[in-house]
Amino acid sequence: MPDIQAFESRSAEHLRLVIETSKIGIWELDLETGRAVRNQTHDRIFGYSEPVPDWTYDTFLDHMDEADRGRVDELQKTAIGNGTEWGFESRIRTADGRDRWISVAGRPLEDESGHTVKLIGHVIDITDTKRNEARLQLITEELNHRVRNILSMIKSMIALTARRATDIPSFSSSLEGRIGALARSHSLLVGHEVADMKPSAILETELLAFQELQDRVSIDAQDEPSLTPSGSQGLALVFHELITNAIKYGALSNDAGQVAVEIVRHGRSASIVWTERGGPPVDAGNDKGFGSVLIEKALSSHGSVELDLLRDGVVCRIELEVL
Numbered sequence: 001m002p003d004i005q006a007f008e009s010r011s012a013e014h015l016r017l018v019i020e021t022s023k024i025g026i027w028e029l030d031l032e033t034g035r036a037v038r039n040q041t042h043d044r045i046f047g048y049s050e051p052v053p054d055w056t057y058d059t060f061l062d063h064m065d066e067a068d069r070g071r072v073d074e075l076q077k078t079a080i081g082n083g084t085e086w087g088f089e090s091r092i093r094t095a096d097g098r099d100r101w102i103s104v105a106g107r108p109l110e111d112e113s114g115h116t117v118k119l120i121g122h123v124i125d126i127t128d129t130k131r132n133e134a135r136l137q138l139i140t141e142e143l144n145h146r147v148r149n150i151l152s153m154i155k156s157m158i159a160l161t162a163r164r165a166t167d168i169p170s171f172s173s174s175l176e177g178r179i180g181a182l183a184r185s186h187s188l189l190v191g192h193e194v195a196d197m198k199p200s201a202i203l204e205t206e207l208l209a210f211q212e213l214q215d216r217v218s219i220d221a222q223d224e225p226s227l228t229p230s231g232s233q234g235l236a237l238v239f240h241e242l243i244t245n246a247i248k249y250g251a252l253s254n255d256a257g258q259v260a261v262e263i264v265r266h267g268r269s270a271s272i273v274w275t276e277r278g279g280p281p282v283d284a285g286n287d288k289g290f291g292s293v294l295i296e297k298a299l300s301s302h303g304s305v306e307l308d309l310l311r312d313g314v315v316c317r318i319e320l321e322v323l
Contacts, residue, residue, distance in 0.1 A: 025123040029057060029106075031080065031116065036060070045102060045125045047094025065091035065099075076106075080116050083108050089126065101130040154179065177244060178237065197232045198224045199263045199272055199320075206239045213243075213252055221263040225270045225322035231302040235272075235320065238295045238305070242274050242316060250314055251279035257313075269303070270320045276313035283309070 025042025029035075034056045043051050046063055057076075064072055068090040079086030087105035094100055106121030158175065165171030200221045207214050227235065243252070251257030257278035264271045295316070299305050303320040 023125065027055075027121055027123065029119040029121075031118060034058070042123055045094075045100070045123055046092065047096040047098060047100075063092045063094070065093065067091075076119070079106060079108060080119070083110065083116055100125060100127045102126060174244075178240060180240075197227050197229065199227065199235060199270060200224060200261075202227075202232055202236050203239050203261060206236060206243055210243060210247070213247070216252060216257065217243075217259045217261065219261045219263070223265040224263055225265045227270070227320060227322055228302065231299070231320050231322075234298040234302055235318070237298040238316075238318065241295055242314075246276055246279070246314070249280070250282070251276035253279055265322065268322060270318075270322050272318040272320065274314070274316040274318070276315070279313055281311055282314060 023041055023045075025039060025045045027036050027038040027042055036055045036057070038051075038055060040051055043055070052059070061069055061073060072088060072090055075086050075088055078084070085105070085107045087103070089101065089103050092100050092102055103124045103126045104121060106119045108116040109118040109120060111117045161171055161175045161178065165174060198221070200219050203217075203219060207217060246252040246257075246259060251259050257276065260275045260277070262271075262273045262275075295305050295307060299318065299320065303318060305319075306317040308315040308317075
């Protein structure tokens with residue numbers, strides 16, 4: 001390792017390289033005049049494409065978020081009064097009207113008599129770091145919320161499936177299908193942008209397990225909206241129940257029946273109508289197999305469901321909140 005003295009002749013160039021490549025703004029504030037000298041990176045951080053001719057401490061405070069000005073000013077006064085280093089993070093409004101975050105650190109310089117006459121320091125734009133922190137916090141909160149919802153859904157599915165199952169194999173098969181619906185909807189949610197979380201995409205994902213029936217389910221979507229993540233998961237469960245029961249008892253239980261699904265946007269809500277025709281006559285007095293209780297629970301927090309067991313086919317009307 002070479003002696004550090006070997007670099008002394010080029011120390012200014014090395015310091016300049018570090019400052020420029022790190023995008024660090026440096027400043028020196030004269031406490032008597034209140035004016036500061038800075039490098040160009042400093043002024044760019046505050047939204048100026050060209051250096052500002054006259055920069056003062058008041059100019060600096062004017063860029064601070066109003067809620068932070070008092071705190072920042074008190075920190076500076078304490079640093080000057082105690083002769084201590086000082087640092088903080090704060091929100092600013094740049095000259096070009098953007099909201100940014102900065103990290104500032106400073107150190108007082110004293111004259112021969114021990115009086116603080118200057119402050120030197122640096123400023124770094126940490127906006128991307130703060131946005132990433134906020135995004136991770138949001139993801140964490142959403143993940144916690146989603147896990148609670150999924151566990152609640154699974155608990156309800158187990159109870160409902162157990163009440164309707166006649167033996168262990170049927171219980172296992174039914175429960176496996178319902179949990180599979182959650183898994184497929186989760187894959188849809190985490191694997192695509194929010195714009196892809198549309199009712200038709202969710203239904204098509206559910207139909208992948210029944211490819212031989214896809215030609216018998218028509219989808220008519222007009223101005224199709226995107227759904228909330230929780231609403232998407234609930235709708236996936238509903239579609240799974242409707243498909244399963246149509247195969248067991250309804251329009252998809254024979255070779256002639258058809259299912260028509262109409263999706264229409266109405267402002268902040270989506271209207272979805274599932275209509276079965278051509279299946280065996282429906283026993284309106286018996287809801288066994290239609291999963292009506294599960295359907296109601298799956299969407300109770302995100303909209304409303306009306307299930308009509310009409311003689312010539314099931315009609316399910318769904319109203320859902322949208323993004």
